[in-house]
Amino acid sequence: MGAQIRELRQRIRSVESIKKITRAQELIATSRIARAQQYAEAARPYSQALVRAMEAAAERARLDNPLLEGVEQPRRSAILVVSSDGGFAGAYSANVIRQSEALAGLLREQGQEVVPYVVGRKGVSWFTFRGRELGGQYVGFTGRPSYADARRIADDLLEAINTPTEEGGVDEIHIVSTHFRNMVTQQVRARRLFPIMVEDVPEELHHAEAGAVRTDDGGPSGSAGSSNGRPARTDVLPLYEFEPSADEVLDALLPQYAGNLVYTALLDAAASEWAARRRAMKNATDNAGELQETLTRQSNSARQAEITQEISEIVGGADALASAGSE
């Protein structure tokens, strides 16, 4: 009997220390979400100015860059999978991997080969465990990505898309990452980064193009048909003088744009990762609290049972002695 109480008390103590750890993790994650959002906020002026400049340059330049012009029948695609380095984040990495597998399945159905580029230790070990060949792997920064990390990834992806498909290059680049909508909702999204999709352009242009695309019967011709919608907007954009030329400016902007896209995706994913971790750790803390209560109750009733038994033993013993004496 005494052994049972001792065991219960031991478990209560261990649950308590686990609870302390998860609680601390939860607090850390909460502060990291805020910081990740600050980084995302700090990167916004650059993205905005870059997009504006791209629009202006794209209006006047030849649009024959592989980043803008898709091929008729893509044969190989790169998928950038953004998972996390650490665990303790619930289904964060599992969700991203599941979504990327779904996308890969879809692409394979269309007769494409898929080359995964994986960010985060969890993703890398998942893919390497299954013996998949990786186009690139990037670990050690998912909680706090820097622009240099994004640059490295973007450079690899650009090299792949600029290499002819026959020589191992890719035709399209997709990204599967988690979008931070708010503290409670994060959403795994699969998007095509390059060739640039219609949805990346601002509202007015989007509407103009949506019409153009519909007549083109949709599909990958969307980016090709984009020039149709552009002349209508010349009154909005200033008539820039390009230095040295619109083509060269656009060619220089595109790699920067790629770096920026990857960077913002990484920041978004980092905020989501911390939010997922916070939620997982909050659940763990709550569960530990519940478990602690249940165990305390059990230990109390065991203690009570022991006392009751002792009393009844004493009473029984006294009765036995008394009846033995009276005989």
Next chain:
Amino acid sequence: MTGRESSSSGGGSLPVTGRKGKIVAEDLNVEVVAADRKVWSGAASIVIARTPEGEIGIMPGHEPVLGLLVAGPVTVRSTGGEAVVVAVSGGFLSVSENQIAILAEQAELADEIDVAAAQAELAELGEDGDGVGRWAQARLDVAASR
């Protein structure tokens, strides 16, 4: 109209603008932005930068320009008269209606530059003339002239 505005707003956000009654073009509104942060922003009277074709100086009223930059210094003379020098790794500059945006993947104010780090980077690369080397060299040049 402008005179009344400037006197009523008193010490508004841009007192310099109102002083000459808008006969002279307004100040330039300059933003220097790196990929992960805003490096500097404020009002300026002239901006000097380096494009692949040579130096470009931009004063208020300049026509819209979208130009590439080469790694090197960008000098912004603020309306206060002080010169702000920023080292950029490349990137581009856009000018429209006195709004100037200087965008570079990496940009550092002259005071922020870590000379030792830049030298170390350069020494590691040797005579390799790629982007990293030019960026390190640009920072050293800017740091040397501060």
